[in-house]
Amino acid sequence: MSSTPSAGxxxxxxxxxxxxxxxxxxxxxxxxxxxxxxxxxxxxxxxxGKTTLLRMIAGLDDPTVGEIRIDGKPMNGVPAxxxxxxxxxxxxxxxxxxxxxxxVSYGLxxxxxxxAEVERRVxxxxxxVSLSGYEKxxxxxMSGGQRQRIALARAxxxxxxxxxLDEPLSALDKQLREQMQxxxxxxxxxxxxxxxxxxxDQSEALTMSDRIAxxxxxxxxQLDSPEMLYRRPISKRVASFIxxxxxxxxxxxxxxxxxxxxxxxxxxxxxxxxxxxxxDVTGREVTAGVRPEMMxxxxxxxxxxxxxxxxxxxxxxxxxxxxxxSLRLPGCEELTTVSMRNTAGRPILKxxxxxxVGWGQESVVLLS
Amino acid sequence: xxxxxxxxxxSLTYLVFIYAPVLLLPIFAFNDSAIVAFPLTGxxxxxxxxxxxxxxMHEALWNSLYVGIATAVLSTVFGTCxxxxxxxxDFRGKKAAMGFIMLPLVLPEIIVAVALVVVLVQxxxxxxxxxxxxxxxxxxTPFSIAILSxxxxxxxxxxxxxxLDLGExxxxxxxxxxxxxxxxxxxxxxxxxFTISLDEFIIxxxxxxxDPTLPVYIWSQLRFTAxxxxxxxxxxxxxxxxxxxxxxxxYFRRRANKKAGTEGDGTGGFL
Ligand SMILES: Nc1ncnc2c1ncn2[C@@H]1O[C@H](COP(=O)(O)OP(=O)(O)O)[C@@H](O)[C@H]1O
Ligand SMILES: [Mg+2]
Numbered sequence: 083m084s085s086t087p088s089a090g091x092x093x094x095x096x097x098x099x100x101x102x103x104x105x106x107x108x109x110x111x112x113x114x115x116x117x118x119x120x121x122x123x124x125x126x127x128x129x130x131g132k133t134t135l136l137r138m139i140a141g142l143d144d145p146t147v148g149e150i151r152i153d154g155k156p157m158n159g160v161p162a163x164x165x166x167x168x169x170x171x172x173x174x175x176x177x178x179x180x181x182x183x184x185x186v187s188y189g190l191x192x193x194x195x196x197x198a199e200v201e202r203r204v205x206x207x208x209x210x211v212s213l214s215g216y217e218k219x220x221x222x223x224m225s226g227g228q229r230q231r232i233a234l235a236r237a238x239x240x241x242x243x244x245x246x247l248d249e250p251l252s253a254l255d256k257q258l259r260e261q262m263q264x265x266x267x268x269x270x271x272x273x274x275x276x277x278x279x280x281x282x283d284q285s286e287a288l289t290m291s292d293r294i295a296x297x298x299x300x301x302x303x304q305l306d307s308p309e310m311l312y313r314r315p316i317s318k319r320v321a322s323f324i325x326x327x328x329x330x331x332x333x334x335x336x337x338x339x340x341x342x343x344x345x346x347x348x349x350x351x352x353x354x355x356x357x358x359x360x361x362d363v364t365g366r367e368v369t370a371g372v373r374p375e376m377m378x379x380x381x382x383x384x385x386x387x388x389x390x391x392x393x394x395x396x397x398x399x400x401x402x403x404x405x406x407x408s409l410r411l412p413g414c415e416e417l418t419t420v421s422m423r424n425t426a427g428r429p430i431l432k433x434x435x436x437x438x439v440g441w442g443q444e445s446v447v448l449l450s
Numbered sequence: 451x452x453x454x455x456x457x458x459x460x461s462l463t464y465l466v467f468i469y470a471p472v473l474l475l476p477i478f479a480f481n482d483s484a485i486v487a488f489p490l491t492g493x494x495x496x497x498x499x500x501x502x503x504x505x506x507m508h509e510a511l512w513n514s515l516y517v518g519i520a521t522a523v524l525s526t527v528f529g530t531c532x533x534x535x536x537x538x539x540d541f542r543g544k545k546a547a548m549g550f551i552m553l554p555l556v557l558p559e560i561i562v563a564v565a566l567v568v569v570l571v572q573x574x575x576x577x578x579x580x581x582x583x584x585x586x587x588x589x590x591t592p593f594s595i596a597i598l599s600x601x602x603x604x605x606x607x608x609x610x611x612x613x614l615d616l617g618e619x620x621x622x623x624x625x626x627x628x629x630x631x632x633x634x635x636x637x638x639x640x641x642x643x644f645t646i647s648l649d650e651f652i653i654x655x656x657x658x659x660x661d662p663t664l665p666v667y668i669w670s671q672l673r674f675t676a677x678x679x680x681x682x683x684x685x686x687x688x689x690x691x692x693x694x695x696x697x698x699x700x701y702f703r704r705r706a707n708k709k710a711g712t713e714g715d716g717t718g719g720f721l
Contacts, residue, residue, distance in 0.1 A: 142611050162614040175612035179630045188626075189616030240616065 092118040092244060092276050093139060098148035100134050107134040108300045111148055116244075116278060117293075121270050123279045125287040126297030127323070132280040133172070135297075136246050139278065141165045153243065168237035169246040172253075174229045176221045176236075182208070183217035185232055189240045207239035210269065227258050238273060247279045251286065263289055284324045288312065296320050312373075316360035318449050321371050328377075328418045332370040332448065342448060346370045348414025349389070349446070358447045369449045374421040376445035379407065380438040381429060387440020393418070395433050405430050409439060472689065479683035486678050497683040507684065510667035514648055517579055517663055521586040522644040528587070529594025529639055530632075536595075537602040548595075555592045562588060563656040570657070577659035585653035590643035597642065597703060601635025634702040641699035645692050664688065 097111035108131045116122045124132040137143045138150060141162035150157045152166060168189070177185050186204045195203070208214050211231035216224075224232065230250055237245055250266070251259045267290045270277045281287050287294045288308040295305040304311060304320045315321035318329060336343040341355040342363075349370065380390060396417055397408040405424055408417045420439060424430065431437055482492035501507060535541075536548055554562060566585050567577070575581060605628065613623040629636075651665040658666055668684060671677040 140615055142615065162611070163617045163619055167615075169612070169615045171608045171612055173606060173608050175606065175608040177609060177612070177627060188613070189618070192617045236616065 090118045091115045092153060093278070094149075094151040094154070095135075095139075096149045096151070098135070098138065098145045098150060100131070100138065100143065101146045106300060107131045108145075110301055112300075112302055114295055114302060114305055116276060119274055119276055120292040121267065121277045121279070121290055123281060123287040123291040123294045124297060125281055125284060125294050125323075128282055130297045131300040132282075132297055133248055136169070136248055136278065136280050139244070140167050140169045140246050142169075166243035167246055168240055168242040168244075170230070170233045170237055170248065170250045172248040172250070174233040174250075176224075176229050176232055178222050180221060181217070182213070182219045182221055182224070182232055185221055186236045186239055188236060203239050204235075207235040210238060210273070211235045226253055227262070230254065230262070234269075238269075238275070242275060244276045244278060247277060249280055249282070252281075252283070259286075266290060288324070296323060298323075314358060314360070314447055315371070316362065316450065318369055318371070321447075321449060325373065326419060327371045327373055329416070329449070330370045330372070330414060330418075332368050333366050334368060341443075344368070344370065344448065346446070348411035348418065349391070349441070352389070352446060353443065354446050354448050355443055358444075360448070360450065363448045363450050371447050371449050372418075372441060372445050374406065374419045377418070377420045377439055377441045379420060379422055379431070380440045381431075385440070388442035390438050390440040392436055393439045394436050395431055398431060398433050400424075400430060407431070407437075409437070411439070475682055475689060476686040478679065479686040481679070484676060484679060486682055497679045498687075500680050501684055501687075504680070507664075507667060510662045510664045513579055513658075513661050514664040517582050517586060517654070518644045518647040520583045521590055521647040522640045524583070524587045525590035525594045525643045526598075526636060526639045528591050529598045530636065532591070532595045533598035533602045537599060537605075538607075551595060552592045554589045559589065559650075559652045563653045566653065567656050577657050579658060579661050579663075581657040581659070582654050582663065585657050586643075586647040586650060589650070589653070590646050593642050593646065594639040597639045598632065598635050600703075601632040605631050634705040638699040638702040641695045641702070645695040645699070648695075649688065649692060 093114075093116035095112055095114040095116075097113060098108060099106070099111055100108040112135065124135060126132055134143065138145050139152075139157075141157065141160055141164070144158060157165060177188065180188070183204055186207055187200050190200050190203060204217070205214065208216065211234050213228065213231050213235065216228070221229070221232065230253075233250070247266075251262050254262060263286055266277075266279075270290075279287070279290065288311075291308055293305065293307055294311055295302045296311065297303065298319060304316050306314070311320065311324055315324065315327070318327075321327040321329075330346050330348050332344045332346040334342055334344050335351070338353065341353045342359045343351070343353055345351050349372075352370075354370070378385075378387060380387060391411060393409040393411050395407055396410050399406040399408075403424060405422050407420045407422065409420055411418050418439075422428070477490070478486050479497055480493055480495065481490045482494035482496075483490070532548075532551060536544060563585065566581070566588075570577065570581050570584075609627050609631070610623055613627045614620065618626060649665060650663075651669065654663045655666050655669065662670060664684075668681050671681045
């Protein structure tokens with residue numbers, strides 16, 4: 083990707099706000115740039131405005147304030163049928179009075195192709211979603227997973243610039259959902275079309291996306307790659323929405339070339355490297371965060387860590403491949419969770435005992 | 451159970467009371483006697499043959515068909531607009547507006563009829579079949595709205611949005627998605643309002659002027675005892691036609707619900 087922000091941008095969302103009467107669905111003005119060819123996700127709890135934003139990209143709603151550009155062209159006032167986007171609806175919106183072929187070829191009629199070409203394109207689209215040979219089936223006779231594939235084929239057959247997907251997997255059972263996550267990701271790489279996915283499932287967003295916008299209450303809280311979101315969340319809220327994180331009260335004591343000096347409850351004084359301190363962390367009282375797998379138990383004398391402390395084991399939960407320890411660190415009220423992979427020869431400790439806990443500078447982030 | 455038995459007797463009596471007279475119509479229609487009374491004297495189809503050649507009756511039939519078809523089309527068009535508006539849009543006074551549109555359902559017909567005569571005469575519109583159509587539209591539209599509201603309510607909004615999203619204009623979306631999905635409701639509304647109009651007497655009697663509709667013609671024939679068997683056979687034919695129309699309407703209403711993916715909820719129907 084190019085480093086200049088506008089190069090390779092396909093969707094430009096600028097200061098967008100949306101109100102429905104008195105209800106402000108998107109406030110404060112949303113800014114985001116979606117890059118050409120990427121798998122982009124809007125992730126957030128139910129009601130945070132994800133669908134609203136997606137519908138405005140599709141042209142099914144218009145922003146109250148601000149502008150959305152696709153390929154540099156302002157889209158305000160351009161209706162859905164004139165936009166280079168296609169959508170997979172949450173309900174799939176399969177036309178019940180049409181069969182599979184008629185559903186998939188629905189949007190092709192406008193393009194005035196010869197019959198053979200329509201048939202070829204539909205067959206190609208159905209093959210892409212593994213539904214070859216289902217052309218003549220009545221659409222209401224198809225299962226949930228199949229309907230979802232029809233919706234995908236119906237949108238992809240038009241070769242849109244952007245494919246919009248509104249919680250396409252939420253109606254499927256767990257096994258099918260996980261299978262479809264992988265298939266969707268493969269499909270996106272194969273067709274090279276920009277995908278914008280709406281989901282409230284953080285693991286779904288993490289596994290499928292190139293970049294994720296985390297939304298809360300009508301705002302984008304953080305827009306980053308899955309790895310950066312996980313490793314460098316900028317707020318407590320983002321950190322606890324994506325995965326698990328231990329929080330420690332901390333106070334900033336100074337700043338040096340190496341980073342921010344902080345006194346962290348339970349962990350003691352530390353220098354947190356600059357890149358682990360988000361820009362909007364200001365003031366003295368902040369929060370330090372550590373992921374459970376970023377700390378480690380030191381089982382014997384040979385194991386060492388940059389920093390360590392003795393902790394009491396309050397509880398142990400055994401998951402087979404992993405064990406989760408709830409630890410009481412000195413000077414810290416809250417319990418701290420540490421996860422350990424159960425590798426060969428590694429003991430599983432009992433509650434009530436005590437153990438050395440280790441971590442490094444890399445493990446800690448400061449949060450607002 | 452004693453109570454259970456009495457309930458059974460009661461409902462049987464009730465059913466006999468309402469259906470027996472109606473069932474007598476076709477029996478007398480085939481009875482070979484100019485007097486409509488028991489005992490039956492023999493089988494004949496001559497009353498029907500007489501109908502076949504009664505030209506005044508034919509005119510009345512054409513009048514009724516004209517009124518019925520015009521009423522069905524108009525009230526279904528109005529019903530479609532109102533149902534669409536009430537299910538898709540929220541506006542101030544929507545509840546009140548819908549209430550007033552549905553009011554003719556419970557208003558005594560004779561009052562509607564008298565009021566219409568007064569108003570039409572004041573407006574200088576002469577009493578005619580056209581006036582009857584206006585009156586019938588007034589009483590049929592509530593039925594159309596009720597049927598079509600249920601059809602539009604069952605229609606998933608995202609289907610129309612999907613059509614737009616796939617590149618169709620709102621206009622062609624209406625014809626490719628909306629109309630096919632509510633079509634059974636529209637057919638059902640056409641049939642119901644046609645049936646209501648075909649049987650309606652009071653408004654037709656007050657507003658029709660010199661061209662009688664079928665029910666008005668039947669009423670006029672009742673004065674002549676000799677014509678009574680003919681009227682009875684005509685009545686049986688009307689009964690048969692109404693029955694067929696209502697069954698067809700119900701069939702389409704159920705199909706509408708099924709198409710939209712919801713099984714009949716037992717409310718929107720009148721049967
Ligand atoms: N058509 C609408 N009219 C009124 N309020 C709406 C409408 N659509 C969405 N909202 C409101 O906007 C907020 C965001 O909704 P939505 O975008 O659907 O959330 P999400 O998809 O993240 O669950 C919600 O509070 C919702 O009630
Ligand atoms: Mg949503």
